[in-house]
Amino acid sequence: MTQPQSDTRTRILELTAGLFAQLGFAAVSMRNIANAAGLTPAALYHHFSDKVALYDATLEHVYRSRTEALRSVLDTNGQFSADTLHEFVLAFTKIVAKDKVFSRLLHRELLDGSAKRMERLSAQVFHDTFTRFEALLKALAPGRDPHLTANAMIAVILGHYGFAPIRRSLPGYMKAHDRPDVLANQLVQLVLTGPKQ
């Protein structure tokens, strides 16, 4: 667990993260992966028992490497301040906006993940962070259902960037709408202070 993994194994996982994120599980072949890695297909089977195991390891690798930044935002701060909420929303928005590999794999799992993989995504990526996020909202917006509100905020962020290719060709679009800070500001203001009258 803690000893350094094989360099080749890690290199393969960095590669498959991009390939699976871009094309999806079914559209990427072991041959594609081997060629991109400068290996033969047979060599892949030394590191991973089959294609599904390689996909699982890819998710594990991406989840682990992408959620630390998020965890730390909610970890260091024990108090329930609006600043902490804003900081968290902005951090999550930035990750979703900029890390296409992570966000595309996440969306693919939401579509095609088995119940077991869904459970792992929930436990490994969302559970702890979501629980703290909920507690924060309960303290800062006591009139709302914290679960529903936390979910709605996550849904806005994920949906905003997932929907971006459509959004950009709809009337009223501005470049500023793509900026994480603009979205985060609107979102926090909406939940905490209500509409400008």
Added chain:
Amino acid sequence: MTQPQSDTRTRILELTAGLFAQLGFAAVSMRNIANAAGLTPAALYHHFSDKVALYDATLEHVYRSRTEALRSVLDTNGQFSADTLHEFVLAFTKIVAKDKVFSRLLHRELLDGSAKRMERLSAQVFHDTFTRFEALLKALAPGRDPHLTANAMIAVILGHYGFAPIRRSLPGYMKAHDRPDVLANQLVQLVLTGPKQ
């Protein structure tokens, strides 16, 4: 265009809508489709020039058949009332919550659609409805950016049900959160009246 299409063609499209929605383009083979339709693969090529053309026709078929309900909600009502907004949000939420074929194909297109297909999705499904939705919000919530607000509401609805498999195993989950009317109510209240103090 207006003459009745071949029965077999339509029957194939109803079938592929479900298959492509469930498994995605790459994971469904022409054999799968032919077997499910009680045909041989060769027969499919009489109706569609290749697999991509069949997929395109499937999207066209689904878009056309699913967006009429939505269009009519915003069409009949020329006035800008909160009731119209609520009615529209509820109608869209119900479609997303209940029509898995439509919503899964939509999510798959957002992930894998080419620029051309994305443009078609925007024009065929969203453009007119979104424009009216924006105008409604401009009248009812004048303090907000209507484009950003309309997008956020659509993102919440799409994200809420797309995120559902994770949401259900997170603390604070209640069955009521899955109900379209509960989500629609919260969403309209959030945008129009701000938080309960």
Added chain:
DNA sequence: GTCTATAAACCGATAGAC
């Protein structure tokens, strides 16, 4: 409009040498 038959390429996976 659907069939049989088949081409040509690709798929995941394994055996065994080095």
Added chain:
DNA sequence: GTCTATCGGTTTATAGAC
């Protein structure tokens, strides 16, 4: 740890009979 070679099966798509 990576290779060569290969197996058995599947893929999209076409030719041509009915």
